[in-house]
Amino acid sequence: MANPLTTTEPATPNKALLRRPTVLRLLIVALLAEIGYAVLNLSTMTIYLRDDRHFGEATVGWVVVSFLLVEALFKSPMGHLADRFGPKMFMLLGPAMSAVTAVLSLVVPRTGGAPFEVFLFILLRAIDGLGAAMLWPAAFLRMNDAVADDERQQGMSLMNLCYMLGIAVAFPLGGAANDIATQILQRHGMGPIRWAALILASSLFAAVAIAVWRLVPSGKPKHAHVEEVATNEVGLADFLKSMRQIPSYLLLATVTFAGIGFPMVIFKLFPVDQFGFSETQIGFLILPGAAVLAACSVPMSKFGEKIGRVKAVHLGLGLCTIGMAAIGSGMFLPLLRQPWLLALGGIPVGIGFLLAIPAWMASVSDIDPQRRGTNIGAVMTAQGLGAIVGAPIGSAMYEKLQPLGRQLGLTEAFGRYSPFVGCAVCLLIGWLISLRILKPRSEAV
Known part of the structure; x- marks a missing residue:
């Protein structure tokens, strides 16, 4: 009998996806990994660099960009290599690398944000970006292989569910780790602690690597023998070929994720500065909404399948635009600078995201079965490139426009x-x- 940990379980359309061992194992890995990366990049790193290392918001933006840039540049070639050699090795090595870099972040010499200190953090986050680039295309490729063709959008929605749950859990976990460490160590005369969540992130990445080793099937994807005919296509060649094959999706990915990049760096800094929330408060305010959206992930995917993928993208992006415009209205209207409006505007943003992203990814995976991993990697590369443009601009705006606001009487x-x-x-x-x-x-398209 074949070892279930070293062979790919065939898709069985008459069995619910969540009840299939191979799919469930992949989702466990994806959830742990997303919690780890969200704790590291969204919940911890920006607060740690600004409040503990005393970096300015614009400098923090460039550190985050190093992660995004390397992730974007290497996702397409890593997807190609996962096509050729099998996803498991990449799903294991990526998180293992980040487990090490999270701990190394604690021992970078403190120089008050001098160039060498900034360079070391850029280097460490670049290594994290490479780890993420190894993990995610391989994980999506393995999910594609674990489900039937007509179930692919549901499979992508389950991966999206892990993304939403990961964010929902990461903020309270990361915030609580720092706040609890602060309460304990303040008894010994130490100030606010912003580094405890880095140790948590390292532990999560180690757990991901162990889970991949134990739970994810080995072997190449079912279409790997076809992909091997193009072994000379790596890196830029992969992306350029995908540009010719799926230009509209790459264009949409770049523009929309440029927008997502704008508030990416300041997402946690904003409620701390504007509303005076603690890290734990932020986490537990985000948790209910993100959990509800996560629960809606699969139903929204089915609704997207019902109305069609193109309409799902149209409706999803439209809802995201409406919600974000409502949140941003506080820039000019002081009466709308309320926490409840931030939460209210997040509802259409979350629903729109759930509609648009699975439709995108499922369509991309259907275009060319011989290049699924490469095309998925190319779309993720375009998303990363867009975020790379938006993140430093958004963080610089956050820092530089505050003095202008005071001059204009808008605070x-x-x-x-x-x-x-x-x-x-x-x-x-x-x-x-x-x-x-x-x-x-x-x-x-």
Whole structure:
């Protein structure tokens, strides 16, 4: 009898996806990995660098960009290599690398944000980016192999569910780790602790590597023998070929994720600065909404399948634009600078995300079965490139426009809300592009 840990379980369409051992194992790995990366990059790193290492917001933005840049540059070639050699090795090595870099972040010499200290953090985050680039295309490729063709969008939605749950859990976990460590160590005369969540992130990445080793099937994907005919295509060649094959998806990915990049760096800094929330408060305020959206992931995917992938992208981007515009209105209207409006605007943003992203990814995986991993990697590369453009601009706006807000009589909130306005503008442009180039009569673009 074949060892279930070293062979790929065939898809059985008559069995619910969550009840299939291979799919469930992949989802466990994806959830742990997303919690780890969200704790590291979203919950911890920005607070740690600004409040513990005393970096400015603009400098923090460039550190985050190093992660995004390397992840974007290497996702397409890593997807190609996962196509050729099998996903398991890449799913194991990527998190293992990040387990080490999270701990190394604690021993970087403290020089008050001098260039060498900044360089070391850029280097460490670049290694994290390479680890993420190894993990995610391989994980999506393995999911593609674990489900039937007509179940692929549901499979992508389950991966999306892990993304949402990971974010939902990461903020309270990371915030609680820092706040609990602060309460304990303040008894010994130490100030606020911002590094405890780095140890948590390292532990999570180690758990991911162990889970991959024990739970993920070995072997190449079912279509790997076809992909091997193009072994000379790596790196830029992969991306350029995907640009010719799926240009509309790459364009949409770049524009919309440029918008997502605007508030990426300041996402946790904003409620601390604007509303005076603690890290734990932020986490437990995010948790309910993110958990509800995660629960809606599969139903929204089925709704997207019902209305069609192109309409799902149109509707999803439109909802994201409306929600982000509502949040960004606080830049100009002081009466709308309320925590409840931030939560209210997040509802259409979350629903729109759930509609648009699975439709994108499922369509990309259907275009060319021989290049699924490479095309998925190319779309993720375009998303990363977009975020690379938006993240440093948004963090610089956050820092530099606060003094302008004081001069205009709009207070520092003028600058703090500005990244959300930039995000809304990019999402609006992306929505208009989708209406122009994605037509219901042609689902595959």
